[in-house]
Amino acid sequence: MYETLAAIDDIRLNFSEEGLLYMNITLACIMFGVAMEIKIDNFRKIFIYPKSAVLGIISQFLILPALTFALVIIVSPPPSIAMGMILIAACPGGNVSNFISALAKANIALSVGLTAFATLTATFFTPVNFAFWGGMYVQYYQKAGHLNIPVHIDFLEMAKTVFILLGIPLIAGMWFAHKFPAFAERNMKRIKITSLVLYLTFIAGALFANLEHFTAVIFPIGLLVLLLNIQTLSTGYIVGTVAGVPRADRRTLSIETGIQNSGLALILIFNIFHANGGMAFMAAWWGIWQMISGLILAYILSRIKLPGMSWLRVGIK
Numbered sequence: 001m002y003e004t005l006a007a008i009d010d011i012r013l014n015f016s017e018e019g020l021l022y023m024n025i026t027l028a029c030i031m032f033g034v035a036m037e038i039k040i041d042n043f044r045k046i047f048i049y050p051k052s053a054v055l056g057i058i059s060q061f062l063i064l065p066a067l068t069f070a071l072v073i074i075v076s077p078p079p080s081i082a083m084g085m086i087l088i089a090a091c092p093g094g095n096v097s098n099f100i101s102a103l104a105k106a107n108i109a110l111s112v113g114l115t116a117f118a119t120l121t122a123t124f125f126t127p128v129n130f131a132f133w134g135g136m137y138v139q140y141y142q143k144a145g146h147l148n149i150p151v152h153i154d155f156l157e158m159a160k161t162v163f164i165l166l167g168i169p170l171i172a173g174m175w176f177a178h179k180f181p182a183f184a185e186r187n188m189k190r191i192k193i194t195s196l197v198l199y200l201t202f203i204a205g206a207l208f209a210n211l212e213h214f215t216a217v218i219f220p221i222g223l224l225v226l227l228l229n230i231q232t233l234s235t236g237y238i239v240g241t242v243a244g245v246p247r248a249d250r251r252t253l254s255i256e257t258g259i260q261n262s263g264l265a266l267i268l269i270f271n272i273f274h275a276n277g278g279m280a281f282m283a284a285w286w287g288i289w290q291m292i293s294g295l296i297l298a299y300i301l302s303r304i305k306l307p308g309m310s311w312l313r314v315g316i317k
Contacts, residue, residue: 035173080278262287
């Protein structure tokens with residue numbers, strides 16, 4: 001498998017400045033739409049389930065990056081792929097996790113609260129986790145000359161980029177929804193769907209422009225994505241099981257820990273890491289596969305009845 005990936009560290013994707021601008025705008029629009037749904041009540045829901053909420057934060061921001069680093073050490077993929085895996089684990093959960101939690105009959109109120117917390121704290125946690133674990137990887141392997149990405153991971157530069165591309169649209173979206181609640185209520189879904197469609201067109205265009213590279217590595221990268229996905233989905237569920245929280249909460253912890261914002265990962269890869277092929281292919285394939293695996297998991301879990309399911313309806317509205 002690694003023979004196929006041997007040259008991936010040297011790949012630079014075909015990508016124009018106009019394409020980068022388009023990608024940045026589409027992610028900003030997505031986050032603007034997400035922010036329009038974030039309300040103070042979302043955070044109050046965290047306090048309704050304090051134990052599970054704290055476990056979710058620990059699972060996503062502390063345990064998951066550490067376990068991903070361990071997986072990278074065990075599997076030892078090419079450096080650019082390894083850094084892509086670490087970056088994915090450092091990103092916050094994607095807002096699609098709320099939809100998957102609903103399908104899985106998980107604790108939706110807890111899911112909404114954790115997603116809101118993860119989204120608003122990503123400006124800090126994402127650069128911190130990537131700088132720490134990515135730096136650990138560079139030191140562990142001492143392969144600085146082969147990484148083809150900045151050896152010195154600049155925390156401040158990454159934090160600034162995340163804030164501009166994620167933080168500002170979130171602040172703007174929350175302000176807009178507060179200032180114009182009626183308009184936001186009528187149009188937030190339309191804005192989210194439109195921006196998501198535009199983002200998917202970007203992904204399709206980027207893959208098509210680099211089809212020769214992508215088809216050569218799709219299967220070995222797919223295997224690594226599968227391993228990482230099994231780990232991410234298992235982490236939250238195991239943490240919840242060990243801590244003895246309700247089974248519905250375990251489902252939520254699994255989904256919130258297992259679904260990552262691949263859009264943010266791609267934005268950082270193209271803006272900071274110069275469209276590194278290994279990192280970009282890892283993040284793109286992750287974004288596709290996590291939706292498939294998430295829906296499969298939701299279907300399986302939805303077939304398993306939980307005791308006292310009526311209380312799970314809290315917070316759906």
